[in-house]
Amino acid sequence: xxxxxxxxxxxxxxxxxxxxxxxxxxxxxxxxxxxxxxxxxxxxxxxxxxxxxxxxxxxxxxxxxxxxxxxxxxxxxxxxxxxxxxxxxxxxxxxxxxxxxxxxxxxxxxxxxxxxxxxxxxxxxxxxxxxxxxxxxxxxxxxxxxxxxxxxxxxxxxxxxxxxxxxxxxxxxxxxxxxxxxxxxxxxxxxxxxxxxxxxxxxxxxxxxxxxxxxxxxxxxxxxxxxxxxxxxxxxxxxxxxxxxxxxxxxxxxxxxxxxxxxxxxxxxxxxxxxxxxxxxxxxxxxxxxxxxxxxxxxxxxxxxxxxxxxxxxxxxxxxxxxxxxxxxxxxxxxxxxxxxxxxxxxxxxxxxxxxxxxxxxxxxxxxxxxxxxxxxxxxxxxxxxxxxxxxxxxxxxxxxxxxxxxxxxxxxxxxxxxxxxxxxxxxxxxxxxxxxxxxxxxxxxxxxxxxxxxxxxxxxxxxxxxxxxxxxxxxxxxxxxxxxxxxxxxxxxxxxxxxxxxxxxxxxxxxxxxxxxxxxxxxxxxxxxxxxxxxxxxxxxxxxxxxxxxxxxxxxxxxxxxxxxxxxxxxxxxxxxxxxxxxxxxxxxxxxxxxxxxxxxxxxxxxxxxxxxxxxxxxxxxxxxxxxxxxxxxxxxxxxxxxxxxxxxxxxxxxxxxxxxxxxxxxxxxxxxxxxxxxxxxxxxxxxxxxxxxxxxxxxxxxxxxxxxxxxxxxxxxxxxxxxxxxxxxxxxxxxxxxxxxxxxxxxxxxxxxxxxxxxxxxxxxx
Numbered sequence: 192x193x194x195x196x197x198x199x200x201x202x203x204x205x206x207x208x209x210x211x212x213x214x215x216x217x218x219x220x221x222x223x224x225x226x227x228x229x230x231x232x233x234x235x236x237x238x239x240x241x242x243x244x245x246x247x248x249x250x251x252x253x254x255x256x257x258x259x260x261x262x263x264x265x266x267x268x269x270x271x272x273x274x275x276x277x278x279x280x281x282x283x284x285x286x287x288x289x290x291x292x293x294x295x296x297x298x299x300x301x302x303x304x305x306x307x308x309x310x311x312x313x314x315x316x317x318x319x320x321x322x323x324x325x326x327x328x329x330x331x332x333x334x335x336x337x338x339x340x341x342x343x344x345x346x347x348x349x350x351x352x353x354x355x356x357x358x359x360x361x362x363x364x365x366x367x368x369x370x371x372x373x374x375x376x377x378x379x380x381x382x383x384x385x386x387x388x389x390x391x392x393x394x395x396x397x398x399x400x401x402x403x404x405x406x407x408x409x410x411x412x413x414x415x416x417x418x419x420x421x422x423x424x425x426x427x428x429x430x431x432x433x434x435x436x437x438x439x440x441x442x443x444x445x446x447x448x449x450x451x452x453x454x455x456x457x458x459x460x461x462x463x464x465x466x467x468x469x470x471x472x473x474x475x476x477x478x479x480x481x482x483x484x485x486x487x488x489x490x491x492x493x494x495x496x497x498x499x500x501x502x503x504x505x506x507x508x509x510x511x512x513x514x515x516x517x518x519x520x521x522x523x524x525x526x527x528x529x530x531x532x533x534x535x536x537x538x539x540x541x542x543x544x545x546x547x548x549x550x551x552x553x554x555x556x557x558x559x560x561x562x563x564x565x566x567x568x569x570x571x572x573x574x575x576x577x578x579x580x581x582x583x584x585x586x587x588x589x590x591x592x593x594x595x596x597x598x599x600x601x602x603x604x605x606x607x608x609x610x611x612x613x614x615x616x617x618x619x620x621x622x623x624x625x626x627x628x629x630x631x632x633x634x635x636x637x638x639x640x641x642x643x644x645x646x647x648x649x650x651x652x653x654x655x656x657x658x659x660x661x662x663x664x665x666x667x668x669x670x671x672x673x674x675x676x677x678x679x680x681x682x683x684x685x686x687x688x689x690x691x692x693x694x695x696x697x698x699x700x701x702x703x704x705x706x707x708x709x710x711x712x713x714x715x716x717x718x719x720x721x722x723x724x725x726x727x728x729x730x731x732x733x734x735x736x737x738x739x740x741x742x743x744x745x746x747x748x749x750x751x752x753x754x755x756x757x758x759x760x761x762x763x764x765x766x767x768x769x770x771x772x773x774x775x776x777x778x779x780x781x782x783x784x785x786x787x788x789x790x791x792x793x794x795x796x797x798x799x800x801x802x803x804x805x806x807x808x809x810x811x812x813x814x815x816x817x818x819x820x821x822x823x824x825x826x827x828x829x830x831x832x833x834x835x836x837x838x839x840x841x842x843x844x845x846x847x848x849x850x851x852x853x854x855x856x857x858x859x860x861x862x863x864x865x866x867x868x869x870x871x872x873x874x875x876x877x878x879x880x881x882x883x884x885x886x887x888x889x890x891x892x893x894x895x896x897x898x899x900x901x902x903x904x905x906x907x908x909x910x911x912x913x914x915x916x917x918x919x920x921x922x923x924x925x926x927x928x929x930x931x932x933x934x935x936x937x938x939x940x941x942x943x944x945x946x947x948x949x950x951x952x953x954x955x956x957x958x959x
Contacts, residue, residue, distance in 0.1 A: 234906050236322045239342045244315040247511035256538045263372045267481040268300050268314040270377040283384045292331045295383040324690050331385050344384045345396045351377040492521050555604035560668045564675045574671050577949040608751045612630035616661035621647045633745035636661040637935050638928050669760040670924050676764025683888045684775035689905035691914035699733045700947050709829055730786050732946040734916050744934040763939045767922035775945040778911050780894035791947050793953040800839040804954045811858050815869050820901050820954050827951040846901045849883040851899035852891035859885050897958030907949035916942035
């Protein structure tokens with residue numbers, strides 16, 4: 192490839208990194224004042240938090256000399272631009288949907304944030320944090336409940352600000368501010384984040400994550416640190432090194448504060464501050480230093496990748512990038528002396544964390560396979576971003592660099608056949624392919640090394656089981672294709688039905704019906720309070736495994752059958768999602784007996800059942816029939832009394848979902864999407880049907896083309912529950928070799944079960 196083309200690609204890469212850096216510079220973060228424990232709601236998975244206030248908080252700003260300084264910022268609530276909701280992320284990481292833990296909504300601005308004795312209360316922003324029921328959201332929710340996590344941080348962009356110089360006075364909204372300060376007149380809330388370490392909003396700094404080339408510590412900070420044990424005479428970098436090593440001692444020392452030095456020019460630094468304020472600057476310096484180190488490491492990785500050599504740990508400790516370039520050039524020259532001329536630019540190592548060839552092959556293979564599965568470019572990019580470029584131990588900045596290099600290197604392999612890619616992987620694994628027939632290459636690529644007869648050079652044995660081998664690259668492609676199929680399948684069970692908490696084994700699950708909890712009784716003094724009776728309120732079931740196998744043989748590889756890596760596993764993923772959906776709805780159409788020995792849907796109460804939830808006879812969905820069927824749910828009572836009598840407790844349920852077969856699609860959609868009652872013939876007649884959420888499920892047609900249902904929200908009462916074995920919330924792939932057929936077998940496995948838990952939250956109309 193010509194030098195002009197390489198230069199163009201490097202410029203394009205730098206431009207992308209610069210655009211990303213520019214975007215990050217706009218975003219600020221601020222810790223919330225706190226989660227309010229008394230607002231935890233187990234069913235809705237929500238908790239309230241005060242997200243921000245108008246109290247001044249230190250931020251980092253860059254002066255005209257290019258250096259950073261700390262300055263107080265005030266966020267005016269009157270200038271806040273609020274969306275309906277923002278995403279809840281893991282540590283401000285927006286690079287993957289796997290980092291989405293939930294959302295924040297129901298924002299409120301109030302005037303009850305206390306500042307200090309005798310000071311006026313400030314306006315604050317409250318929001319309701321909702322955690323997703325996916326495993327990542329479940330984990331975070333439990334950690335907050337158990338008080339392992341305590342805060343939520345917000346990310347925002349300042350659209351318009353007023354910067355006050357030292358001594359400058361600014362009045363707005365009846366308040367007076369004196370510089371140095373920056374006033375956010377207009378700002379936009381962009382996201383909320385869960386952080387592994389919270390901090391008081393008065394002492395944590397909100398940092399602009401741009402790169403710091405030089406960090407200067409002012410005289411007062413140096414004096415404070417020397418007073419707390421730092422040797423005198425250290426320059427800024429040496430002081431920061433000492434500070435990083437003795438961070439805990441500095442922040443816990445109780446020695447007397449130093450005498451502030453006299454003013455030394457208008458450098459923007461605060462003078463005459465107390466120890467608490469100075470320590471905020473310490474926190475700023477440490478944070479900037481850590482960002483500088485992370486960026487330096489990423490640049491080291493980039494330089495090594497361009498040169499085609501592996502990163503060495505000692506390079507991270509070099510003085511500057513110039514020194515790094517010198518040692519990388521020397522390493523490249525050493526490598527060239529020992530390179531096999533038949534191997535071209537391929538490099539070797541046990542882990543290959545930044546190998547251009549392997550990452551390029553992986554990116555090229557996944558891009559082609561995924562585009563054979565779907566035309567959704569956003570989904571494709573997300574799947575590619577989910578790849579662990581460089582391994583889990585590599586820092587985020589380095590993984591991003593690996594991904595960009597892989598995307599660039601993939602261009603070299605975009606026209607390769609599967610056999611060409613397999614050959615390239617074997618060469619990377621140290622095999623000599625001179626004179627090897629296609630079938631022998633295919634045997635080795637699938638892991639049948641002995642049968643292939645190919646020889647591997649010494650020192651490469653470990654490579655056979657790394658991410659560089661073709662078998663593992665194809666496993667990755669098959670897994671991504673399968674997940675794409677599972678995600679794109681139009682499942683309808685999630686919404687009207689409940690996703691249960693994942694279980695760890697195949698033991699029987701016991702779920703308590705919510706109707707078993709009675710209204711609270713008066714507790715007479717000096718008497719034993721009434722206890723709820725749960726014996727007859729249990730619905731037991733257990734998860735079951737379901738699977739299907741597919742073979743990827745050496746013939747498939749030789750024939751360059753890309754469908755075996757794309758369309759086939761995609762259909763397997765669809766089949767897995769379709770199976771979950773079918774099992775869930777079978778609990779509705781099957782109408783099996785529940786623990787009270789009565790059918791799920793019952794028209795005439797009998798036995799232990801006191802109220803029915805089935806209407807017979809003709810009746811398509813309409814305002815009138817919705818009223819009749821909805822009344823069955825709204826009048827549902829709790830569990831029977833110990834004497835077998837009907838409970839007096841009205842559960843207060845509300846039907847939310849209108850569910851029907853595809854034969855009733857038009858009728859249902861017209862009903863829920865019309866402002867006026869479709870049967871009234873008058874546009875001024877209100878249509879209450881528009882408050883329902885429509886669900887059209889073709890599986891219901893095979894049972895009845897006329898029957899339709901109402902479901903209450905599963906957050907209010909359990910309807911049908913779907914529970915997965917832990918780790919199999921999405922279908923998983925297990926692979927092994929089959930020597931008798933010279934194939935790799937891929938098993939798609941998912942373990943789950945569904946169970947109708949409570950008839951009270953569901954009602955059925957036979958419709959005919």
